[in-house]
Amino acid sequence: MKLNFALFVTLTVTTLLQAQQINPLIVEDEYASHKRWVDSVYATMSLQEKDGQLFMVDVFSSDPASKTDKVKELIKNNYIGGVIFSKGGPNRQAKLNNEFQEISKIPLMIGMDAEWGLAMRLDSTFAYPWNMTLGAITDDRIVEKVGRRIGEHSKRLGVHINFAPVVDINTNPKNPIIGNRSFGEDKENVTRKSIAFMKGMQQAGILANAKHFPGHGDTDSDSHKTLPTISFTKMRIDSVELYPYRRLISEGLSSVMVAHLNVPSLEERTGLPSSISKTIVTGMLKGELGFNGLIFTDALNMKGAADFKQPGEIDLAAFLAGNDVLLISEDIPKAQDLLVNAYREEVISEERLARSVKKILYAKYKVGLHSYEPVTTSYLYEDLNSVVDAALYEEAMAASLTVLKNDQAILPIKNLEDKKIAYVNFGDAEGNTFLTQLRMYTAVDHVTANSLDGYIEKLKEYNYVILGFHRSNDNPWKDYQFTDKELVWLYEIARTNTVILDVFTRPYALLDLKSTANFEGVIMSYQNSDMAQQLSAQLIFGAREGSGKLPVSLG
Incomplete structure (x- = not known):
């Protein structure tokens, strides 16, 4: 028994030490030159320059010169370490990126929120499926x-870190900010998808970022607007919300973003945001999980943090909590002064400052900033919108299509000579591409009416009704629910007709259905893009299979 216990202790300690020794920012086969570059750069930096490296400021490439010039002043006077680009266009961003890099003494780390591609922020770029859609793919x-x-x-656009993937486990269907940005509600599926996404990005030489630590998936409020509360026990958080982080860290995750959340079971101080909690950032993320990569705060101008402390003070508190990079500070000059004073008053030690600054420099070397090259704009649009992207998007959307109900093998529709088929469009978006593709197989009439009685009367002459529910595909936050009128009409049409319901929005739309007993077929197509509509029509007539699996439960 004693030998077994001793062996258990030895293995446990060894495992912890190994976890602590993982450094995802090191280029292993270049370690000597990597370390030499970091040490040499650090040795030349003043205190202000070191503190400046901790800041990543936001900018829109669509901003007027009056705003972008202020960023240039921060680069020159405050020595900021990075820029996170938001809305604009690729050519404008490339040009601005080159201008910023040219005046920065130490090359800037460039970040973006590109969870489903650059199109999350930029026009004229490619949009891949939302995470919820990817969550339905079994491969x-x-x-x-x-x-x-x-x-x-x-x-290609000169970005070094993509703040993705979102690894939040969306166990709350009413979550106003995560929702479609999550791979789903099952921790195993979310973890597998997150690891796959992370590996793909990091193979391309981009730093991945798991967010929003310690878990924003079960909230009913938005930390951009308030401080959400996570009321679960530590045991529950450890077994569910932290599960993906453990796995991603063991697979070489580059960075983590800490959310602004009130988590009473993890932080005893009432209302203290997780982003400035030393217990959560240093104790849990660095200590218990053994994470040695870069740690970013979520944006410090979000109400979840900004309402707790004044600009500048929140930055100092976040650094003292253990964060490395202070994202979107509201007042960098003030925050930098506070950090400098805290260092001189020995509130911040040289060891603590060096740890974060050198991590940032290690990351910069890893993404190639030790030999920086400007972004070329020749063929930029073509490189960001290629046939490779169109083919991969089609592959992903096809693999996500999910058949939820197929009574009496109604799908695919067969014996077309015996069928008279109507298409009815519900929702606030068009289904023209869907209808056009349906008509590639047989005659399909688009039936419209201004009243339920009108629909019932017109549909009497049809033996099949394909009802498409189409909601906007502009972004994953768009409304996805049926209206009360649509629900009443849907039930009545299904009661009097053979109906295939095809849903072109997030799965949670089906939670409003009290019953699907009268629907012979139900298909989840997840998004209302042209490709999703084409593929779903092909599935209805047997040209595609529905191999997807629902990533959330619908009761």
């Missing part, structure tokens, strides 16, 4: 290919 190799391609796009 994780497709997700890895998507991650890699998004990484290649990022690299």
Whole structure:
């Protein structure tokens, strides 16, 4: 028994030490030159320059010169370490990126939120499926290919870190900010998809970022607007919300973003945001999980953090909690002054400052900033919108299509000579591409009416009704629910007709259905893109299979 216990202790300690020794920012086969570059750069830096490296400021490439010039002043006068680009266009961003890099003494780390591709922020760029759609795919190799391609796009545009994947486990259907950005509600599936996406991006030379630590998936409020509370026990958080982080860290995750959340079971101080909790950032993320990569705060101008402390003070608190990079500070000059004073007053030690600054420099070397090259704009649009992307998007969307109900093998529709088929469009978006593709197989009439009685009367002459529910595909936050009128009409049409319901929005739309007993077929197509509509029509007539699996439960 004693030998067994001793062996257990030895293995446990060894495992912890090994976890602590993983450094995802090291280029292993270049370690000597890597370390030499970091040490040499650090040795030349003043205190202000070191503190400046901790800041990543946001900018829109669509901003007027009056705003972008302020960023240039921060680069010159405050020595900021990075820029996170938001809305704009690829050519404008490339040009601005080159201008910023030219005036920076130490090359800037460039970041973006490109969760489903650069199109999350930029016009004229490619949009891949939302995470919820990818969560339905059973072949994780497709997700890895998507991650890699998004990484290649990022690299082409001079971006070094993509703040993705979202690893939140969306166990709350009413979550207003995560939802479609999550791979789903099952921790195993979310973890597998997150690892695949991360590996793909990091193979392309882009730093991945798991967010929003310690878990934003079960909230009913938005940390951009308030401080959400996570009321679960530590045991529950450890077994569910932290599960993906453990696995990703063991697979070489580059960075983590810490959310602004109130988590009473993890932080005893009432209302203290997780982003400035030393217990959560240093104790849990660095200590218990053994994470040695870069740690970013979520944006410090979000209400979840900004309402707790004044600008500048929140930055100092975040650094003292253990964060390395202070994202979107509201007042960098003030925050930098506070950090400098804290160092001089020995509140911040040289060891603590060096740890974060050198991690940032190690990351910069890893993404190639020790030999920086400007972004070329020749064929930029073509490189970011290629036939490779169109083919991969089709592959991903096809693999996500999910048949939820197929009574009496109604799908695929057969014996077309005996069928008279109507198409009815519900929702606030068009289904023209869907209808056009349906008509490639047989005659399909588009039936419209201004009242339920009108629909019932017109549909009497049809023996099949394909009802498409189409909601906007502009972004994953768009409304996805049926209206009360649509629900009443849907039930009545299904009661009096043979109906195939095809849903072109997030799965949670089906939670509003009290019953699907009268629907012979139900298909989840997840998004209302032209490709999703084409593929779903092909599935209805047997040209495609529905191999997807629902990533959330619908009761």
